[in-house]
Amino acid sequence: MSLISEGAELRGPIDGQVLAEPSLATVGDYIALLKPRVMSLVVFTALVGLAVAPGSLHPVTAFTALLCIAVGAGASGALNMWFDADIDALMTRTARRPVPMGRVQPGEALAFGLTLSCFAVVVLGLLVNVLSAALLAFTIFFYAVVYTMWLKRSTPQNIVIGGAAGAFPPVIGWAAVTGSLSLEPILLFAIIFMWTPPHFWALALYRSEEYARAGIPMLPVVAGEVSTRRHILLYTLLLVPVGIAPWPLGFAGALYGVTSVVTGAIMLLLAWQVFRERRPVERAAKNLFAFSILYLFLLFAVLLVERGWGGLIARVAV
Amino acid sequence: MSMGSVMTERDKDDGVVLTEAQKRARRSRSIAIALSLAALVLLFYVMTLVKGPMVLVRPM
Numbered sequence: 001m002s003l004i005s006e007g008a009e010l011r012g013p014i015d016g017q018v019l020a021e022p023s024l025a026t027v028g029d030y031i032a033l034l035k036p037r038v039m040s041l042v043v044f045t046a047l048v049g050l051a052v053a054p055g056s057l058h059p060v061t062a063f064t065a066l067l068c069i070a071v072g073a074g075a076s077g078a079l080n081m082w083f084d085a086d087i088d089a090l091m092t093r094t095a096r097r098p099v100p101m102g103r104v105q106p107g108e109a110l111a112f113g114l115t116l117s118c119f120a121v122v123v124l125g126l127l128v129n130v131l132s133a134a135l136l137a138f139t140i141f142f143y144a145v146v147y148t149m150w151l152k153r154s155t156p157q158n159i160v161i162g163g164a165a166g167a168f169p170p171v172i173g174w175a176a177v178t179g180s181l182s183l184e185p186i187l188l189f190a191i192i193f194m195w196t197p198p199h200f201w202a203l204a205l206y207r208s209e210e211y212a213r214a215g216i217p218m219l220p221v222v223a224g225e226v227s228t229r230r231h232i233l234l235y236t237l238l239l240v241p242v243g244i245a246p247w248p249l250g251f252a253g254a255l256y257g258v259t260s261v262v263t264g265a266i267m268l269l270l271a272w273q274v275f276r277e278r279r280p281v282e283r284a285a286k287n288l289f290a291f292s293i294l295y296l297f298l299l300f301a302v303l304l305v306e307r308g309w310g311g312l313i314a315r316v317a318v
Numbered sequence: 319m320s321m322g323s324v325m326t327e328r329d330k331d332d333g334v335v336l337t338e339a340q341k342r343a344r345r346s347r348s349i350a351i352a353l354s355l356a357a358l359v360l361l362f363y364v365m366t367l368v369k370g371p372m373v374l375v376r377p378m
Contacts, residue, residue, distance in 0.1 A: 022340045027350045060368045064361060123358075127365045130376060 023108060029098040033081055033109055034074030034116075041296075042073040042169045048300045049173025049188055051308025052251075057177045065128045065176035069169055072120035072136045076165070078113030079144035082106050084152075087214040093207065113144070124176075132176040139168040153215070156222040163196030164189075170300075184251050187242075188300075194239040195296050198232045198271060202289040205229070205274070206282040229275045232288070236271035240264035243299055252303055259302045263295045 046069045050062055057065070081088065081099050089100035098104040104112075117140050125133030147162030155161075167189045174185035201219055204211060205228055208220035220228040243264050247257035270288040277284040336344065366373050 022334060022336055022344070023347075024340055024343050025347065026343050027346050030347070030350070058368050060364055064365060067361075119358075123361075125376070127361075127369075127373075 023105060025098065025104045025108060029103045030112060032098050033078040033104065033112060035077035035080075036074075038077060038166075039070050039073050042166070043070045044297070045188070045192065045300055046070075046169035046173035048304045048308060049170030049185055050177055051173075051304055052184070052188075053174040053177035055177050061128060062176070065124065065132060065173065068120045068124035068128070068133075069136060069172055071116050072124075072140050073169070075113045075116035075120060076140045076143040078109050078116065079140075080148045082109035082113060083144070083148050085109075087153075087216060090214040091207075091210040093210065128176050129179045131179055131181075132172050135168060135172045135175055139165055139172065142168075154217070156217050156219045158217070159200040160197050163193050163200075166196060167192035183249075184246075187246055187249070187251065190242050190245075191239075191299060192296065194235060194242050195292065197235040198239065198267075199289065199292040199296075201228050201232050201235075202274065202285045202292065205232075205285040233271045233275040236267055240268055243295075246303070251307075253306050255306055256299070256302045259298055263298050266291060267295050 043066055046066055050057070050065060081097055084094075085097075085099040085106055088094035088097050094100070099106055099109050117137075121133050121137045121140070124136055143162070143165035147158065147165055151158040151162050170188040170192070171181065171185040174188070175181060204218040204220050205225060208218065208225070211218040212221045219231060223231075241264075244257070244260045246252040247254075247260060252260075267288075270284065270291055273284040274288050
């Protein structure tokens with residue numbers, strides 16, 4: 001039987017101050033703080049940026065770059081969970097996260113996030129290059145401070161501007177190889193940046209009650225469903241040409257062209273259904289949300305196959 | 319004397335006494351930290367072999 005967890009307060013030797021109870025957090029709880037599903041998308045898009053970039057990078061250096069980008073993304077997830085524990089507790093989707101569940105103390109999540117952030121940025125700077133490390137540091141800052149602490153709770157444009165944080169990984173991957181930036185990684189950035197609003201607003205449409213309960217000013221909560229549906233269609237209309245752009249600009253081949261046109265047409269069709277459907281909006285919004293993930297994955301996967309695969313094999317062979 | 323004050327007195331005598339679950343959680347965290355540090359050492363070692371003298375060069 002526990003001597004300390006049955007409601008008795010632990011008090012320190014000086015002034016009888018109340019001490020935090022010893023942690024029950026497991027390794028799994030700390031892994032959950034890293035948001036592994038988000039991290040997997042970050043690693044994938046960073047891999048594409050790294051693979052399509054011109055020039056060569058030793059496979060071990062490429063692995064190090066991806067590892068640092070993954071850890072940096074996970075660290076920003078931990079910082080997000082530290083700051084958002086109060087609102088996470090109010091939403092079904094996030095209530096079972098380690099901090100609102102009480103398995104990880106907020107201070108532990110903060111220390112974990114800060115430590116991993118420092119390690120990821122310093123190791124990337126020491127072992128790969130300074131530009132990619134600077135971009136990673138900015139991405140962590142943008143997600144944890146600009147998006148989480150400022151935009152998320154203050155404006156319905158939170159995920160429009162905050163989407164930049166999720167769009168940086170392929171740029172960091174590119175910078176890790178070349179040590180510079182050009183139009184191509186900016187285009188990859190633009191695809192994810194334009195993809196983020198319709199993706200998250202589709203989710204927000206059928207989770208709007210939860211966002212309202214948590215006091216997060218998502219677009220459906222502040223402007224209503226009709227306005228959100230219009231915004232989704234508008235942003236999808238902007239996204240599709242940006243998604244196709246690498247083909248006419250010569251950055252991608254015919255396979256990418258066909259894929260981006262076909263999947264872009266499906267995205268537009270689904271966004272149109274969300275726009276037209278009155279009640280219930282859930283079905284169309286869920287369809288768009290699910291397909292938007294496949295859309296982004298396909299665009300980047302085809303780029304990887306078309307542009308990056310040969311380069312990666314050549315680099316490993318070297 | 320209340321139960322709470324009994325436990326506080328005992329804590330003063332014995333320090334913080336962890337439950338079995340807390341000990342297991344602490345052990346798993348300690349192992350994870352050790353493995354992470356070992357991986358970091360290995361990473362620096364391999365990267366030094368890969369880069370050779372260039373490991374001291376910090377490109378942009």
